Structure formats: structure tokens, C-alpha cells
Amino acid sequence: MPATNRRYDIDWLRILVVASLVPFHTARIFDIWEPNYVKNADLSNVLSYFIAFLAVWNMPLLFVLAGAASGYALEFRSGGAYLKERFKRLFIPLVFGVLVIVPPQAYIARFQQPGYDESYGRFLPDYFRVRGDLTGYTGQFTPAHLWFILYLLVFSAVALPLFFHLRRDRRVIDWLARECGRPGALLLLAVPVGIAGVLPDIGGKNPFYYFMLFLYGYAMAADNRFQEAVDRSKARALLLGAITMTITLTLWAMRVRFTAYSPGDVLFYLVRTFNMWFWIIALLGYARKYLNRTHRVYAYANEASYPFYILHQTIIVGIGYGVVQWPVNLWLKFFVIALGSFVVTGMVYDLGVRRNNLTRFLFGMKGRVAASGPREA
DSSP states (O other): OOGGGOOHHHHHHHHHHHHHHHHHHHHTTTOSSSOOSSOOSSOOHHHHHHHHHHHHHHHHHHHHHHHHHHHHHTTSOOHHHHHHHHIIIIIHHHHHIIIIISHHHHHHHHHTSTTOOOOHHHHHHHHHHSBOOSSOTTSSBOOGGGHHHHHHHHHHHHHHHHHHHHHHOTHHHHHHHHHHTSTTTGGGGHHHHHHHHTSOOBTTBOHHHHHHHHHHHHHHHHOHHHHHHHHHHHHHHHHHHHHHHHHHHHHHHTTOOOOTTSHHHHHHHHHHHHHHHHHHHHHHHHHHHHSOSOOTTHHHHHHHHHHHHHHHHHHHHHHHHHHTTSSSOHHHHHHHHHHHHHHHHHHIIIIIITTOHHHHHHTTOOOOOOOOOOOOO
């Protein structure tokens, strides 16, 4: 993609979503919803609803952005070059992360189990023998937060033939772009995502749901009419997102529970699915309006966002394990963990990853260009 046409807004959205994962995963230590690697004794309803708000759209948006990035990348790459780049960008960091970055999280989760006092060295062989789910909260083998990279790797390979078919035969893209130009039609794209979301989970995550969003991202990059529809729909999507989020949080606050697959359960699921899509449309639209420009920190932040994602959760869990034992206020713990994790992750990236070609390779980054010496006369 020519530099003059670069979609800075897509990069800025990815940077901001990755940054938001620090307070998000810190809040997981204090939420009421489900287990975590580290859990504080006192929990917070406020932080629980903060998580509920972000969880609706943060990872779905990252998959949409990843699909769009794939679409732009294939404009000037062959299929072989694209897969080679995906291997370096995704497979290498995934393997390195699962072997080196993730195990400390699982060890801390295991260490909190009553009676467990094994050393880290004795923990590792057992860790790699027992497979868990995609969270790893029980201390078993898991990709943990790197499930996102695992899914992207699979999606990139599986979707490549479809992407090339859609490039050769644009009838589907043309029809979809034309239909999305109708008033309100873009917002109805939540329906196929909702249908995909009822398919079986794998390890606690639904690949069909996220694959549909990945495909949407590619389609949006393939035809400018999608972005035009997003621009027209952003204000309506923001309003509808606020309304459906209010309904969702209110029902959760009231502890309303529906019987599985009852009319109420199905309706509530649809409300949450549309809520997710409304926020994605609103964020894409307003990012295009306000963030489609460069900045002096852009290049650094854009390069840092991916290794920052790989590193951040292990650092949060490590700092959180120590801080939750402090006899201080819950909110002070939250801010110390969040701020400390942001600073430490940034320092580890800057001092331990960015400056060395080997660590850059292990974290899916391009090698640094060596500074050239003085030219000979």
C-alpha cells in the first residue's frame, strides 16, 4: 500500500486496543465473572462492568483490523510471500511465547493451589505434559492470551484461497458493498456473526465467530464503499451501542438468568452480538475521522504494539501476584498493578526486545537496518 494512502486509523486503533488490554487484564484480578491466574480477596462490581464493556468489542475489533491488514498486505504480496510473512510474524512468536512467555502465568496459577510448593524447574516438565484450555487458569499447558495469535495463524492460512478467489471474482464483494450502501444494512452484518457464534467452542473460544469478523475486515479493505458505509453509520452505531450496552449491563447487574436456548436467552445473545458490532462500526468510523494521521510517536507505538501484546499479560500476572497480598485498598492495588505493568512491559520491550535482532525475530518483528558507515570517496 503506498505510504500516501496508509490507513493510520487502523494502526492507531490496534495500538489503542492493545494498550487498553493492560487495565482490562488488570481488572480481571478483581472481577466477579470467572477465575483468573491471580485473584484478589476483595472483588469489584465496578471493575467487573468495566471488563464487560471492553470484552464486548476489544478482541472482535482486533480480528476485524487483522483481516483488513491482510487485505492490504495481499495487494502487493503473492500468496507464498504472504504465508512466509505470516510464518515469521505469527508462528515464531507463538512458539516462543508458549515455551517462554506463558509458563510463568500458569506456574503462578498452579502455585496458588492449596498445598502446591514445587519449584519452577520441577513445574515445567509437568506443565508441558498436561494440556488445558485456551485460558490456562488451572496451571495446565495453554497458549493463554496468545490464542489470538494462534487463531490468526490458522485464519491466515485457511482464508488465503478464499481471498484470492474474491480478488479474481469480485461479484460477492461488489454485491455486499452495494447492499451495505443501503440505509442501516451495514448494521445487519451482526446477524451472520451471531449465527457463527452459536457453533461449538474449542477450548473455551469460538473460532467461527472470530473467523467471520476476520473475513469482514478483509472485505472492508477490499472495497472503499464499506468504509463509506461505516462513515455514514458511525453516529447511529454509537447511539445503538450505548443503548444495547445499557440493556446488557442492566440485566447483568440485576443478575437476570435465562434458561439455555429459551426465547429470553436467544434475545439476550442477539442484543450482545449487535452491541459488539455497533461498537466496532462506531470505533472504525470515528477512528477514520479523527485518527487517520501520523504523529511523532506513531512509528514507535505501531512497532511496539505487537510485542507489547505478547509480553503484557505475563507481567500483569507477575506484578499482580505480589500486589494482591498488600494490606491496602483495592483501588490502590488496581492502579499500582496497571501502571506498573504498563511501565515494566514498555521497558522490557524497549530494552530487551527492540534493540536486538534475535529478540526482534522471536517477537515477529523485522530486523533492524544496520547503520551504514561513511561512504568511500
